[in-house]
Amino acid sequence: EVVLTQSPGTLSLSPGERATLSCRASQSVTSSFLAWYQQKPGQAPRLLIYDASSRATGIPDRFSGSGSGTDFTLTISRLEPEDFAVYYCQQYGSSPLYTFGQGTKLEIK
Amino acid sequence: DVQLVQSGAEVTKPGESLKISCKGSGYSFKNYWIGWVRQMPGRGLEWMAIIYPGDSDIRYSPSFQGQVTISADKSISTAYLQWSSLKASDTAMYYCARRGQLWHAFDFWGQGTLVTVSS
Numbered sequence: 001e002v003v004l005t006q007s008p009g010t011l012s013l014s015p016g017e018r019a020t021l022s023c024r025a026s027q028s029v030t031s032s033f034l035a036w037y038q039q040k041p042g043q044a045p046r047l048l049i050y051d052a053s054s055r056a057t058g059i060p061d062r063f064s065g066s067g068s069g070t071d072f073t074l075t076i077s078r079l080e081p082e083d084f085a086v087y088y089c090q091q092y093g094s095s096p097l098y099t100f101g102q103g104t105k106l107e108i109k
Numbered sequence: 110d111v112q113l114v115q116s117g118a119e120v121t122k123p124g125e126s127l128k129i130s131c132k133g134s135g136y137s138f139k140n141y142w143i144g145w146v147r148q149m150p151g152r153g154l155e156w157m158a159i160i161y162p163g164d165s166d167i168r169y170s171p172s173f174q175g176q177v178t179i180s181a182d183k184s185i186s187t188a189y190l191q192w193s194s195l196k197a198s199d200t201a202m203y204y205c206a207r208r209g210q211l212w213h214a215f216d217f218w219g220q221g222t223l224v225t226v227s228s
Contacts (some may be wrong), residue, residue, distance in 0.1 A: 006209075035212075037154075037215075045146075045154065046218070047214050051212055051213075056214075096171055100154040
């Protein structure tokens with residue numbers, strides 16, 4: 001079973017700063033089928049990045065994804081007030097078919 | 110516009126059965142996988158099951174196999190998640206989500222259905 005571990009659990013930053021979120025898999029992720037989602041309180045998750053580095057439709061270019069194998073990163077280049085939320089990584093392909101990380105909470109410092 | 114509209118909040122008792130729904134619009138429903146994701150109060154996301162409405166191909170997470178049943182009626186563009194005997198630990202928000210055709214991520218999500226199981 002693939003386990004995704006996200007770090008840090010909570011990240012405290014100020015608007016305008018750069019955020020770097022990590023997602024580490026317990027085994028190699030199939031064909032870099034790794035996605036990132038943003039979830040705000042009371043809302044459904046929103047797809048940000050798929051296939052490790054492709055931005056979903058309508059996602060600002062301050063969001064970028066990178067990585068392969070077992071180590072993946074979501075970077076937000078300059079934080080906007082609306083970016084403070086919880087972020088989840090998710091893999092596809094290994095058993096179970098889909099796995100989510102436990103989430104990183106990005107909070108205002 | 111692509112939309113997934115879920116059925117409303119439910120309050121039920123342990124041991125009761127329940128079926129919640131997710132209606133898709135704005136795209137060819139039968140040609141996209143639809144999954145269900147659980148979020149327990151204050152917790153993270155857990156993938157439960159996924160179905161391809163075109164031929165009812167189904168995959169379950171081992172954690173949820175035997176606990177829930179996923180189904181779909183492509184004639185009315187609706188997917189379902191059902192329980193035969195609810196437990197208090199099934200209390201959670203349940204989301205349906207569409208998987209992209211060219212990517213394996215969930216690109217559109219329903220608004221969520223809150224299920225509360227309490228005696």
